[in-house]
Amino acid sequence: MKLNYLDELEAEAIYIMREVAGQFDKPALLFSGGKDSICLVHLALKAFRPGKLPFPLVHVDTGHNSPEVIEFRDNLVAELGEKLIVRKVEDTIKERNLVDGKGKFPSRNGLQTYTLLDVISEFEFDACIGGARRDEEKARAKERIFSVRDEFGQWDPKKQRPELWSIYNGKVDKGENVRVFPISNWTELDIWNYIKRENIQLPPIYFTHSRECVLTDAGQLMANNEFLTLDDSDVLVTRNVRYRTVGDMTCTAAVESEAYTVDEIIAELKESKISERGATRMDDRVSEAAMEDRKKGGYF
Amino acid sequence: MDLLRFFTAGNVDDGKSTLIGRLLFDSDSISTDIIETLTKQSKTTGIDADIDLALLTDGLRAEREQGITIDVAYKYFSTEKRKFIIADTPGHTQYTRNMFTGASNADLAIILVDARNGITDQTKRHSIISSILGIPHVLVCINKMDLVNYDEAVFNQIEADYNEFAIPLKLNKISFLPASALAGDNVVKSSDKMTWFKGPSLMEFLENVEIIEDTEIKDSRFQVQYVIRPQTEELHDYRGYAGSVLSGSFKKGDAIQIFPSEIISEISKIERNGVEVEEAFASEPIILHLKDNIDVSRGSTIVPFSQLPSTEKEVNATICWMDNSSFKEGQKLLFQQNSFRTKAVLKEIESKIDIHSFKDLESDGTMNLNDFCNVRIKTAETVSFDSFRKNRKTGAFILINENTNSTVAAGVIG
Numbered sequence: 001m002k003l004n005y006l007d008e009l010e011a012e013a014i015y016i017m018r019e020v021a022g023q024f025d026k027p028a029l030l031f032s033g034g035k036d037s038i039c040l041v042h043l044a045l046k047a048f049r050p051g052k053l054p055f056p057l058v059h060v061d062t063g064h065n066s067p068e069v070i071e072f073r074d075n076l077v078a079e080l081g082e083k084l085i086v087r088k089v090e091d092t093i094k095e096r097n098l099v100d101g102k103g104k105f106p107s108r109n110g111l112q113t114y115t116l117l118d119v120i121s122e123f124e125f126d127a128c129i130g131g132a133r134r135d136e137e138k139a140r141a142k143e144r145i146f147s148v149r150d151e152f153g154q155w156d157p158k159k160q161r162p163e164l165w166s167i168y169n170g171k172v173d174k175g176e177n178v179r180v181f182p183i184s185n186w187t188e189l190d191i192w193n194y195i196k197r198e199n200i201q202l203p204p205i206y207f208t209h210s211r212e213c214v215l216t217d218a219g220q221l222m223a224n225n226e227f228l229t230l231d232d233s234d235v236l237v238t239r240n241v242r243y244r245t246v247g248d249m250t251c252t253a254a255v256e257s258e259a260y261t262v263d264e265i266i267a268e269l270k271e272s273k274i275s276e277r278g279a280t281r282m283d284d285r286v287s288e289a290a291m292e293d294r295k296k297g298g299y300f
Numbered sequence: 301m302d303l304l305r306f307f308t309a310g311n312v313d314d315g316k317s318t319l320i321g322r323l324l325f326d327s328d329s330i331s332t333d334i335i336e337t338l339t340k341q342s343k344t345t346g347i348d349a350d351i352d353l354a355l356l357t358d359g360l361r362a363e364r365e366q367g368i369t370i371d372v373a374y375k376y377f378s379t380e381k382r383k384f385i386i387a388d389t390p391g392h393t394q395y396t397r398n399m400f401t402g403a404s405n406a407d408l409a410i411i412l413v414d415a416r417n418g419i420t421d422q423t424k425r426h427s428i429i430s431s432i433l434g435i436p437h438v439l440v441c442i443n444k445m446d447l448v449n450y451d452e453a454v455f456n457q458i459e460a461d462y463n464e465f466a467i468p469l470k471l472n473k474i475s476f477l478p479a480s481a482l483a484g485d486n487v488v489k490s491s492d493k494m495t496w497f498k499g500p501s502l503m504e505f506l507e508n509v510e511i512i513e514d515t516e517i518k519d520s521r522f523q524v525q526y527v528i529r530p531q532t533e534e535l536h537d538y539r540g541y542a543g544s545v546l547s548g549s550f551k552k553g554d555a556i557q558i559f560p561s562e563i564i565s566e567i568s569k570i571e572r573n574g575v576e577v578e579e580a581f582a583s584e585p586i587i588l589h590l591k592d593n594i595d596v597s598r599g600s601t602i603v604p605f606s607q608l609p610s611t612e613k614e615v616n617a618t619i620c621w622m623d624n625s626s627f628k629e630g631q632k633l634l635f636q637q638n639s640f641r642t643k644a645v646l647k648e649i650e651s652k653i654d655i656h657s658f659k660d661l662e663s664d665g666t667m668n669l670n671d672f673c674n675v676r677i678k679t680a681e682t683v684s685f686d687s688f689r690k691n692r693k694t695g696a697f698i699l700i701n702e703n704t705n706s707t708v709a710a711g712v713i714g
């Protein structure tokens with residue numbers, strides 16, 4: 001009997017999470033409040049209930065989140081009775097005297113790495129589970145499911161371990177850690193089909209709503225919010241929009257949409273000609289190797 | 301809908317990445333913003349086309365700079381008929397371990413051959429790997445037909461050469477396809493320049509090729525990944541063994557034996573997705589409960605009492621050595637089979653496989669990068685296994701260098 005493809009992807013993800021629990025002393029699950037990490041939590045519950053999750057949820061809070069996402073996070077954690085660790089990029093900036101993101105749509109994506117590496121060493125995490133998917137970006141498409149990082153959190157794409165069958169080698173020395181990506185093989189559409197099948201709840205900003213937005217030069221829609229400084233020349237428009245990914249309010253664009261339900265989102269995605277990152281991210285347009293460089297620096 | 305996992309292999313520059321790029325481009329599977337970026341990047345690679353389709357999978361800076369694939373890239377697409385996971389692997393000998401990585405989970409191998417060069421060492425090496433890995437189906441894609449005037453004779457010659465070379469490999473099923481990845485002939489649409497070829501285009505082939513399953517495996521196998529013990533007040537005595545059914549099926553009430561402890565017990569309960577079920581099947585992640593309160597830890601293998609595996613402290617296997625530093629008989633390692641890990645020593649390198657003839661050559665007692673060897677490994681704890689031919693899940697293992705933590709070899713038990 002061949003499993004249906006969603007069952008197959010689910011089984012793979014659960015298998016990987018259980019390997020993490022079995023192989024590491026101090027794992028963590030990085031939780032951003034986005035759809036991918038919400039699916040990860042759902043999968044973790046399937047892997048470990050009725051037990052407690054063998055790892056805390058860790059949120060690296062950039063301080064530029066939408067309030068709906070933070071509210072959703074707190075409700076979810078309260079409902080599950082699991083442990084949440086929050087570390088703020090804001091605090092890292094103060095402690096380490098860092099320079100905050102600049103420009104009109106300032107990104108804290110790079111700064112996030114400092115906070116992430118700090119929280120990893122604070123708790124001595126030896127494995128961090130993340131919701132990155134290989135279909136998101138060309139450098140991610142190259143990364144192993146168990147991605148070994150050195151003590152500076154750096155990814156070296158030329159030194160990846162072979163990864164054979166579903167035999168995962170998580171052996172690292174003290175101070176090093178492994179980033180683990182259980183949903184590597186899922187696409188954006190798989191995620192939505194799974195959300196539908198499992199009836200997974202999401203923050204409301206994934207569904208269309210009317211919002212005042214700044215129309216950028218590139219034609220993207222940025223929700224008007226407290227973190228933006230508007231110029232006189234900015235064009236404000238009110239549109240029905242939703243988010244394809246949850247990121248910083250300062251540098252994640254919304255997309256125009258009439259999708260009120262998961263079914264409508266699935267239908268919309270099937271028609272969409274633009275990739276998830278292309279539609280929403282402003283920071284990866286800076287360079288052709290932006291993601292690869294961030295990963296080499298310790299980012300997810 | 302089902303899922304087909306395939307990979308591309310073959311010599312450097314035979315056109316693997318271009319073929320995948322073409323397949324996705326012509327089937328309208330690439331987003332417009334990605335095409336825009338690729339078109340911009342293509343201006344700098346100096347290839348004579350509007351868009352260098354290999355850039356779609358060559359996602360690392362070094363790959364773009366050197367125009368080669370270094371590590372495997374995974375791509376995803378689907379049609380009305382099927383979902384596909386593609387692993388585009390590197391052709392460079394130096395990166396054979398990355399090719400192995402992409403190949404290990406696949407249902408189908410696409411081995412490319414440059415029509416001008418015919419079969420090369422890498423064609424052979426990758427075919428041998430496909431054979432060792434028991435890949436159910438190999439498609440030999442004779443590419444760059446545009447550079448040999450789409451000549452049927454060239455195609456026929458390579459097909460004949462390959463068939464002859466492949467006899468000792470005992471590949472399950474071999475198909476052939478003439479194509480031009482660059483021009484798009486026989487990739488998504490059938491070529492009007494090769495009307496002599498009566499077979500399907502690559503896309504038609506992929507959509508319809510039968511996925512050969514491991515389901516003939518009769519013997520049931522389960523391995524414990526993690527023990528769940530909530531130790532709360534209401535679940536005080538709960539002790540569940542979390543893991544996936546590796547093969548076969550398990551039923552409540554089955555008499556089982558646990559290895560390496562050899563303890564005998566009975567399945568008292570099976571949970572799947574938080575609910576109790578009567579029976580669980582291959583690939584399903586479950587939690588098993590046993591009737592007796594015994595000590596079962598991670599890595600233990602559970603099997604029905606009526607279907608015992610081989611249990612030995614010594615295995616004979618074919619391995620591919622993947623580390624840059626060479627290795628000698630008598631050196632120690634870690635042996636890992638799924639979640640079971642034990643110390644091991646390489647007792648003997650019995651022979652080395654010659655990639656030209658697929659014959660066993662005498663070994664000098666060392667293994668070097670990319671060598672295929674028949675070896676005897678002694679383990680500290682008893683391994684429960686089946687031969688890889690019989691069961692891909694319990695017949696495969698990796699070897700880990702205890703000092704560097706690297707994965708240094710992949711092995712299949714004979």
Ligand SMILES: Nc1nc2c(ncn2[C@@H]2O[C@H](COP(=O)(O)OP(=O)(O)OP(=O)(O)O)[C@@H](O)[C@H]2O)c(=O)[nH]1
Nearest residue numbers: 312313314315316317318368369391444480481482
């Ligand atoms: N004329 C012609 N050129 C081709 C064809 N397919 C690929 N090429 C060219 O061959 C060169 C190598 O192509 P790649 O797709 O990068 O080769 P590869 O097999 O992926 O190489 P590695 O991954 O480095 O092993 C490029 O210049 C391609 O444009 C073809 O069908 N016809």
Ligand SMILES: [Mg+2]
Nearest residue numbers: 316317368369
């Ligand atoms: Mg390539």
